[in-house]
Amino acid sequence: MLKIQNLTKKYGEKCAVDNLTLEIAPGEIYAFIGHNGAGKTTTLKACMGILSFDEGNIFIDGKSVLDDPMYTKQITAYIPDNPDLYDFLSGVKYLNFVADVFGVETSLRNERIATLADKFGLTKDLAQPISSYSHGMKQKLAIISAWIHSPKLIIMDEPFVGLDPKASFILKEMMREHCERGGSIFFSTHVLDVAEKLCDKVAIIKDGRLVVSGSMDEVRGDESLEEVFLELLGGEEE
Template sequence: MIEINRISKSFAGKQAVRELDLSIPDGKIFGFLGPNGAGKSTTIKMMTGILPIDDGSITLNGVDISKDPMKAKRLFGYVPDRSDIFLRLKGIEYLNFIADIFDVPEDLRRRRIDELTKSFGIYNALNDHIQTYSHGMKQKIVVTGVLLHDPDVWILDEPLTGLDPKSAYTLKELMRDHAARGKIVFFSTHVLEVVEQLCDEVAIIHNGHVQFQGNMTEMRQQFKEDDNLERLFLELTENE
């Protein structure tokens, strides 16, 4: 379970996230939506320990990210919104580096690297340097690295950006399987159709506040029964 308790974050006197509360149970694909500048990436960076929390707390499976960051970081895999990292490494070097960090045994890592890179269509590029990869290939190698140690919690910031349709389908199936095994997939996206297809629950954030948290049925009941997600999203995030 992910528990986000009244977290706040300010930059140069401007509040990006204000007393935000979220509770995400196990076994869910959880969509995190909001317009640009709503506070999505800031929230995710606090969840992963990249940014310190000004006020409030975040726990992942009972571990406080601020009080015990090393233990908490072993529980999740994080795909950032930018995949331009470790560009001078070869693909296989990067994956082995990640596997070493998380103590993935040799036989298991070889099997998972083969399976994942073949599924994403980058197996034949593993001996090439990441700086030669296309944007989509960089996204695939980062996603592969995240999935290598099979973390309980996936935190994905716009994970489908740059993926071709086959790879996007593969990742969505992996997300469904992960949640079916009682784990958590937390992801932000601008693709509303993906949310309707995939998500068990959704939260919509605007101006650093959660405007809604629940499933699609609850959202439609709260607003207009026949509205689609796009109309509801626009209604919830209109200028205050």
């Protein structure tokens, strides 16, 4: 579903991502972990085609994000680390806007908005302007908007930040259901417990270079993911 081939991204002299290669198959939940500034967000943005890169290529469903960005974006959803949404819209207007852009049928959008908003307990706040939302509410809205067009691939940057325990649980459930239906998820996180319990595969990145990747069992061995992470990165995690 997602294939990152020799991705290199430089900011001036600094190499943010160095020759990164990863592959995520349909039905997989893939965790992307690393210390702050390791290159996780840069990689995720490059996958979405919202940040240019210097070398390599990225394929989504067999199509390059460089050559066919409209197709790759149509089947992908993205949630950034900080959900800066349109504050001047109400929650429901924002969701309707996203549904319009992704061409979601009228009946489907009504049903999905009702179901997802209800799941996250956001229904009664949908008429409020987003400017009045808390960080967690904005994050919930961003999650609903990501699921509204039923994408094949969902890319998320720190999706659990700001969510209450119930919402975190619901998100994990949704992630599992999405993958059971053949979809894929690629997300970065610092919550190693969640990554360990939820993910099929994991990649650890340090200073832009891939340190290790593979199935959770392969990477972790007999240790916990936290122990492996600290060993590999030398306790640099803040």
